[in-house]
Amino acid sequence: MQGLMSKGSYLVSLIALYPTSDFKGHRRDFLLKTLYENISSEGLVYCLILDQTGDPLVVLDPHRLVSRIPQGVHTKSRYAMGSTKQTFQVSGSDETIYEFAKPVFEDGQRTGTVRLGFRLPAxxxxxxxxxxxxxxxxxxxxxxxxxxxxx
Known part of the structure; x- marks a missing residue:
């Protein structure tokens, strides 16, 4: 469990270092491929990178969980000014998801949010x-x- 918390915090902080412009076009495809091939076996179930208005720039959701995330989790992740860690149950399931979110800042302005969801590996x-x-x-x-x- 502690390894999951460390990994989630580290990865969301690392991805949030990049400007949102790096998540557009062919760079987005490279990021998605890298994340899916290297991290999906370690419990990553979704990755969302949103712009400042909340519109998605990157969506990696192979398990189709994003639409079932409770609204309160979306709101807290989107408007938090620092790193957040949330635990929630997916609607229609008893599965627990651990979400890590962090805002992306460029020149002192918030330009987006990175959200990663993990489940504990079996x-x-x-x-x-x-x-x-x-x-x-x-x-x-x-x-x-x-x-x-x-x-």
Whole structure:
């Protein structure tokens, strides 16, 4: 959970450093491709980059969740003057989404908002994170057998 919070805050801050003009035309396509290929496996479910009026410049929504985000979440993300973190339930589901948002400023003027939504990745018993732990436990069990048998 802490890794998700750190990753979300870091990514939204990194993307918000770019001017909104960088999210138009062919640069937008490059950003979408990069985000989808590199981050979607890590729980990213949507990316919205809005201009100062709230109109979308970039929409990455492969799971079609943006239309089901509660209105209060949209409002808080759009009008907050700093980084925001919100947790909400998607309507029609019990799935929890963690949203990170940050305004984009150029020359002291707010020119847009970056919003990223993440879900916690599913944990499985044999995930890459847990294989090392299982191997360590198995090693100690097998290492103790001779001590118990000959002890």
């Amino acid at each position: 944990l499985s018993l044999f995930s890459l994170e847990r294989i090392g732990l299982l191997a360590t436990i198995a090693f100690f069990i097998f290492a103790m057998i001779p001590f118990v048998y000959y002890g």
